[in-house]
Amino acid sequence: xxxxxxxxxxxxxxxxxxxLADVVADVQALTSEGDDILPSLAPAFERYNESQxxxxxxxxxxxxxxxxxxxxxxxNRYFDSESQTSFEIDHTTQTASNAQxxxxxxxxxxxxxxxxxxxxxxxxEHYPNCSYGVYPIENDSAVAxxxxxNRYSPNNFWNGRFRAIYQVPVSSSSTAVxxxxxxxxxxxxxxxxxxxxTKPVKISIPSVTAESIIGRIAAAERDYQEELNRAFVRMxxxxxxxxxxxxxxxxxxxxxxxxxxxxxGQDISGGxxx
Amino acid sequence: xxxxQFDSALDLLRRLxxxxxxxxxxxxxxxxxxxTEDLLSSVDQPLEIRRCPQTSRDYLLCDYNRDGDSYxxxxxxxxxxxxxxxxxxxxxxRKLEVAANEAFDVYxxxxxxxxxxSVYFWDLDDGFAGVILLKKGVTAGSQSxxxxxxxxxxxxxxxxxxxxxxxxSTVILHLANETDALGEMDLSGNMTRQVExxxxxxxxxxxxxxxxxxxxxxxxxxxxxxQEVYFGKAKDxxxxxxxxxxxxxxxxxxxxxxEMIKGMQK
Numbered sequence: 001x002x003x004x005x006x007x008x009x010x011x012x013x014x015x016x017x018x019x020l021a022d023v024v025a026d027v028q029a030l031t032s033e034g035d036d037i038l039p040s041l042a043p044a045f046e047r048y049n050e051s052q053x054x055x056x057x058x059x060x061x062x063x064x065x066x067x068x069x070x071x072x073x074x075x076n077r078y079f080d081s082e083s084q085t086s087f088e089i090d091h092t093t094q095t096a097s098n099a100q101x102x103x104x105x106x107x108x109x110x111x112x113x114x115x116x117x118x119x120x121x122x123x124x125e126h127y128p129n130c131s132y133g134v135y136p137i138e139n140d141s142a143v144a145x146x147x148x149x150n151r152y153s154p155n156n157f158w159n160g161r162f163r164a165i166y167q168v169p170v171s172s173s174s175t176a177v178x179x180x181x182x183x184x185x186x187x188x189x190x191x192x193x194x195x196x197x198t199k200p201v202k203i204s205i206p207s208v209t210a211e212s213i214i215g216r217i218a219a220a221e222r223d224y225q226e227e228l229n230r231a232f233v234r235m236x237x238x239x240x241x242x243x244x245x246x247x248x249x250x251x252x253x254x255x256x257x258x259x260x261x262x263x264x265g266q267d268i269s270g271g272x273x274x
Numbered sequence: 275x276x277x278x279q280f281d282s283a284l285d286l287l288r289r290l291x292x293x294x295x296x297x298x299x300x301x302x303x304x305x306x307x308x309x310t311e312d313l314l315s316s317v318d319q320p321l322e323i324r325r326c327p328q329t330s331r332d333y334l335l336c337d338y339n340r341d342g343d344s345y346x347x348x349x350x351x352x353x354x355x356x357x358x359x360x361x362x363x364x365x366x367x368r369k370l371e372v373a374a375n376e377a378f379d380v381y382x383x384x385x386x387x388x389x390x391x392s393v394y395f396w397d398l399d400d401g402f403a404g405v406i407l408l409k410k411g412v413t414a415g416s417q418s419x420x421x422x423x424x425x426x427x428x429x430x431x432x433x434x435x436x437x438x439x440x441x442x443s444t445v446i447l448h449l450a451n452e453t454d455a456l457g458e459m460d461l462s463g464n465m466t467r468q469v470e471x472x473x474x475x476x477x478x479x480x481x482x483x484x485x486x487x488x489x490x491x492x493x494x495x496x497x498x499x500x501q502e503v504y505f506g507k508a509k510d511x512x513x514x515x516x517x518x519x520x521x522x523x524x525x526x527x528x529x530x531x532x533e534m535i536k537g538m539q540k
Contacts, residue, residue, distance in 0.1 A: 007301040014290050023289055125520045150339035151514045158507065162515040172324035178470075181457075181458055185511045187503055192292045193463030195508045200457055225518055227455045229509060235449050235461065236505040239420030242412040243447075244497060250385035254490055259380040 004031055009044035012085075016186035016194065017161035018152035018220065020048065020094070038092050045091035046076075053148035053163050055131045056089055056096040064131045065096070068165075070144035071135045073102075081135055082116050108170050112143055114210035121217045123147060127162070142169040142246065145179075157189035164221065168213060177203045177217060181224055189205050269271035279306055283313055293448065293462040295319055318444040318464060321409045321423050323390055334392040334407040336425070348375050348392045363395050367402050370478055371395040377482050378406055381490065386410045389422075392463050401437065402481075403429040406489055421448045426489050430481060437475045439484060442468045443492045447500055461504055467496060 008027045015023040024038075030039050048054070050072070055064040058080070065080040067089055073079050079086045079102055086102035089095070106112060115134045123130050130149035137144045149162040166179030178201065185195040201224075203216045245254070283302050290298050296319050303310040314337055323333045330349035335341075339346040341360040344353040351368060353360040363371055374393040382391040389410030397401055408424040418535040430436040446464040469492060473484040515526070 002301070002304065002387070004305050007305055008349060009288065011290065011298070011302065014294070016289055016291070019289050023286065026282040026286040026289070029278055030286070032304060034280070126517050127515070128517065128521060149515045151511065158511055160511040160515045161280075162512075174509060183512055183515070185508050187463070187507055187511070188288055190467065191463060192288045193461075193464030193465070193503055193508070194291050195459070195461050195512075196291065196293075197459045198457050219330065221516070222518065224457075225454075225512070225516055228459065228512060231451055231456050231459050232505045232509045235420075235451060235459075236501065237419075239412055239418055239449050239451075240447075240501065240504070242414070243386070243410050243420050243422040244493070245385050246494070246497060250384075254381050254384060254486060256377065256486040256490075257479075259377040259486075271400070 003015075005037075008037065009041055012041055012044040013048050015048065015160060017052075017150060017184050018022060018154065019161035019186065042091060045094075049089070049091050049094065052161070053131075053146060053165075055148060055150070056087070056093055056094055058083065058085060058087055058096055058100050065147060066131050066133045066146055068133075068136050068144075068146055070146065070165075071133060079135065081133060083110055101254045104136075106140050107145060108136055108140065111170065111208070111210060112136065115143065115213065118210045118214035119147070122214050126221070127137065127219075129159060130162075137167065138169075142167055144168075145177075145213075158185065158187045160185040164201075166217060168205070170208060170209075173208070175205050177205060177206050177213060177220075180220065183228065196230065276308060280309055280312055283309055284316070286500050291462070291479070292446075292459060292464055295464075316423050317384065318423075318446060318466075320446055320448070321407055321425070321471075323409065324354065326352075327354055328352055332390045333538065334390055334409055336394070336405060336407060338396065338405045339392070339394045346394070348372075348394060361396075363402075364397050366478070366495070367395045367397050370402070370481060371404070373479070373482050374404065374485065376474075377486055378408075382408055386422075398429065398431070401429065401431040402420075403427070404485070406463065406485070417452045419448075419450050422446070424493060426492065428485060428488070430485070433472065434475075435474060436486065437481065438470070438472050439472045439488055440468070441488050441492060443489070443496060443498060445493075445496050447504065449504070454473060461508065463504075465496060465499060465503065467492065467499075 008031060011023055011027050028034050029076055049067045050069045054067045057064055067078050071079045073086055076088050077086055077091050081104050084103050085099050087096040088098040112134045123132050127149040129151060130147055132147040136146050143167040147164045152159045161184045163182040166177050168177050169175050181199040183197045187193045201220050203220055205213055287295060287298060299313060299317055322331050324335055325332055325444045326347035326349045331346050331349045335345045341357055344355050344357045346353050351362060356509060378391050378393050382389060392407045394405050406426040413420040414420045426443045428439055428441040444464055448462045451459045
């Protein structure tokens with residue numbers, strides 16, 4: 001049987017966008033351990049932060065930077081290429097400290113800087129509230145391009161998160177972007193409704209320039225959002241309608257006096273030719 | 275402490291992915307075994323189907339037709355696996371239960387055009403109570419699927435020539451779609467609503483019609499609500515995260531509009 005720590009860790013990692021603190025409070029109450037359980041959940045907090053692209057404010061700055069597996073330096077230290085700063089994070093409280101200047105050292109430094117610039121323009125045009133980053137990965141042979149957009153509206157019982165994670169091998173000529181887009185929406189007024197999507201992305205890039213890479217990514221994100229919007233309509237018109245009709249085919253509500261009581265209204269079901 | 279833990283368990287289940295409610299419920303009761311009974315009777319899960327050995331008809335399982343490890347079939351009134359002294363409704367309430375099953379079978383066919391339904395009644399000191407269960411699944415190819423579970427629990431309290439009805443309804447709706455262009459999309463959840471009403475009762479038959487209309491109206495309301503939340507609200511939130519149009523253009527248009535309004539006010 002799974003241990004309490006394993007079960008509680010799964011709850012932490014399953015926390016919906018913007019509700020980690022609520023889930024932590026529930027876990028603390030359920031286990032009756034309060035703060036004592038937190039140290040044993042540290043690995044779960046780390047996995048949550050890295051996979052959900054948690055953003056933290058740099059000390060003394062209003063700028064939010066991303067925490068991910070791609071910009072990890074070592075231990076709890078991560079690196080932000082745009083501000084050329086490294087910082088430590090407390091995974092449990094999601095706060096940054098001990099920021100240090102840390103110049104971007106990469107043979108692809110110029111490409112990374114142009115990518116950040118183009119990505120910044122793209123992000124501003126389509127994400128009202130987002131953070132992004134571009135980092136050297138895989139022994140400096142590739143770059144990771146990350147974008148996360150969060151909107152939290154707990155007073156209206158909804159929260160949402162959009163994540164895009166791309167990897168681009170850097171070679172002299174053409175390349176391909178591979179990655180994934182995830183959209184998670186939680187609505188919880190008088191219920192619990194979740195939208196979770198995963199869209200794998202694979203785009204070939206004719207030339208390794210920031211403009212062409214970000215241009216293709218922007219087009220893929222737009223195509224995906226349009227497809228997702230169409231999917232809402234398809235589900236509504238398709239599966240949803242197929243589950244339960246709004247009204248019977250006769251457009252009449254049930255005549256309960258005829259079907260109820262102690263006689264079954266054979267005429268009603270029979271009348272439909274069934 | 276137990277009350278606080280129960281509230282935390284419900285809060286947690288309201289936050290974690292509704293697709294995983296069954297597994298999460300199991301995990302919570304592993305951590306706090308004392309909550310098992312209370313949680314099982316207050317957290318709605320997708321209904322399971324079983325075939326009645328006596329009548330070969332499908333029926334639905336829930337906490338209200340369970341006694342130990344056995345479930346009572348609404349068609350035969352027998353427990354499976356058989357129980358010597360399983361709890362069954364009184365003769366009068368069983369008669370009502372049989373009538374309600376017949377009535378809701380017609381209802382199910384008219385609205386769901388398939389699926390499985392079951393109605394279970396039980397006696398109360400000053401009336402009776404019951405649960406109406408409806409379930410339907412659809413699969414359109416391998417890439418699209420949907421499942422609907424309705425759970426309507428009511429109490430009917432006797433008053434003079436009237437009955438007071440209290441209905442709590444939950445619909446669990448799961449939809450999934452997968453294509454190359456879309457990737458994976460999962461839209462799952464549950465919503466709960468309550469209603470109370472005092473309605474005239476001439477005979478026991480009135481109960482069936484009263485409960486029938488309450489459930490029919492409730493399902494219509496909930497279907498509209500689900501439509502709004504699943505396909506309206508969820509889509510709107512995606513639009514809040516990412517704007518299809520250019521934000522700078524939107525902001526420019528807004529500024530121009532403000533200028534025009536200012537100009538007209540001069």
